[in-house]
Amino acid sequence: MTMHANSDNTPSTSGMEIKHWKEQVVDLLYWRDLQRTGVVFGASLFLLLSLSVCSIISVISYVALALLSVTISFRIYKGILQAVQKSEDGHPFKMYLDKDIGISSELVHKYSDTTLAHINCVIKELRRLFLVEDLVDSLKFAVLMWILTYVGALFNGLTLLILGLIGTFSWPVIYEKHQAQIDHYYGLVNKQIKDVLGKIQAKIPGAKPKTE
Secondary structure (H helix, E strand, O other): OOHHHHHHHHHHHHHHHHHHHHHHHHHHHHHOOOHHHHHHHHHHHHHHHHHHHHOOHHHHHHHHHHHHHHHEEEEHHHHHHHHHHHOOOOOHHHHHHOOOOOOOOHHHHHHHHHHHOOOOOHHHHHHHHHHOHHHHHHHHHHHHHHHHHHHHHHHHHHHHHHHHHHHHHHHHHHHHHHHHHHHHHHHHHHHHHHEEEHHHHOOOOOOOOOOO
16 A cells, blocks of 8 residues: 555656746746846856857866866865864765755656657658648748748857847746737737738649638
């Protein structure tokens, strides 16, 4: 009976951990804690900007050296302080050394299954587009790829990552403050696009409008 109870409690505990993790991500993107979000955003932006100047090996080495310089200096400082004061405070990082930082197998299984489902969905969608199951969708995909050729000529992958990072940390706050106006203009643009696509679709032989 005891073993059965423990096995029943495991998924709920994992689900609570995932929910808590998602809430933390939302709080991070919406700048609920300015200090934490500022540190994460600043560190991520600094890392990407560093990668645009130096190689990834150099960036990792410099970051590791900077971190080691701080931790070793603090460790030596606390050791000298304890020797002078004749205190027995122990290791200054003991709280972090004793903390469990392992990733649970339930979390790995959940996200691996989710990732696999998304990969399969992408593969099926690409097959549908490249084999022209729907002519209009394949044409829209071709136009998107054509636009991306110009985007690729203007920006490299790292620049797009930097812009994506800035957008990730700025768009949620902007949308939250101006949701009504953004939804209004998005609806107008979306309606215009659907009208244009509808007219194009009506003139293409063999292309049937989708039933929504």
